[in-house]
Amino acid sequence: MSYKTIIVHLDTSPNAHPRLEIALRLAKQFGAHLTGVFAVFSPDPRSLYVMAGTAEYYQTHEELRMERRAALERLFHAELRRAEVSGEWLAFDEPASLAVPRTGRCADLIVAGQDNPADPESYVGDFFPENLILSCGRPVLLVPYASNERSTGGRVLVAWDGSREATRAVHDALPFMRTAKSTTILTVNGLQESERARIPGADIATVLARHGVRVELADVETGPGGEVGEVLLSQVADSGADLLVMGAYGHARWRELVMGGATRTILHSMTVPVLMSH
Template sequence: MSYKSIVVHLDTSERAHPRLELALRVAKQFHAHLTGVFALFTPEPRSFCLIAGTAEYNRDQENLRAERRAVLEQLFHAELGRAQVAGDWIATDEYANIAVPRRARCADLIIAGQDDPNDPESYIGDHFPQNLVMSMGRPVLMVPYVGAYPSLGSHVMAAWDGSREATRAVHDALPFMRLAKKTTVVTVNGEKSEAPGGRVPGSDIATVIARHGANVEVADIEVAIGASIGDALLSQLTNIGADMLVMGAYGHARWQELVMGGATRAILKSMTVPVLMSH
């Protein structure tokens, strides 16, 4: 398995260009076709009708976004040529939570950005990153809104708990792991889920990964009862110097609300390196 069709979500946020640069590097690394899907937050027109002056403000914003979109589209095609990567540009005015997943379901990997609380243009729709991960059926590489990642995938850390979601994420990330200098499989309080005298936690999946030609080691970390597993994973990333996290995403829909698991929610909020998530 490899990534031969990659989709990157683009918008008018400050981090759109760095996200494009990362996507180009990944596409070049895997000799993949890169599709840029440009989609923005689409407000409900009726929501502006009762507030004085909002029609003019909205028109000005649309003009500004149109200018940024034209610049980004030109940049996209120029960077494709420079990187010698095949690709195409798709712009849509549909609601992003509908349009982007539909386009990306036919890809091997989706690259998107973390919500940036300091940049209103990064808001694409309610729970946009979470909806991508939960609705795609494909791995999503989520890029933090701060930092640069020139060595993406040099040292991959995989969070392993034996679940279906973690299994999906590990296998979805195998192309990165095969090329990485090192992959570390990390379990949390692993012995609690192992039979007495059983194998080292994480060793079985590490063996599977190694059979794909990856250089793998295993680590188990202890977390006190009630402590944040998400925070423990972020600390471990720093401790071992990993530049990419692989993990399963946990969540479900409850009435009209999307409820994410604690570790998933913590990572999506506070990620420090790109995170490949699968559900």
């Protein structure tokens, strides 16, 4: 397995360009076709007429967005030519929460961005990364909005707990791990008993080794009241990992999105790109 079709979500935020650079680098590395999917949040303009001046603001803002969209499209095609990568540009007027998952189901990997509360242009819908991971059926590489100049996938840290989600993430990340300098399988509280039978990290490491992956094992304890998500962030920093691989835990209830604690922590505080699968 390799990544032969990669989709990158693009918008009018400043983080779209570095996200595109990562996607281009991966497309070059894996010999993949890269599709740029442009989709943003656009409120219904009819709802703005109830407040004086909002309609004019909306029109001016839309004109600015169209200029940024055109500039980004030109940049996308120029970067494809520079990197000698095949690709295409797709622009959607429908919400990104619909367009990106639907398009992404025909991809091997989706590259998207972490929510940035300080940048209104990065907002494309409520809980966009969470809904994308839970609904697309494909691995999602989330790029943090904080700057990250390191490579992606040279040193891989895998959060392993033996669950279905973690199993899916490990196998989805195989193309990264085959070319990585190092891959560490990290279990948290792995020596403690749990209600379900755990699959030891050594077992999945043996499977990966048969794929030619160089694997190391590590186990850490959270301590009393410790949170798994904080442990993962600490291990990323201590190990110098430039890619975290983990299963995403969550489901939708009636009018509510419920995410697991570690998943929620990483989505909020990630410092390196994170490959998540559900």
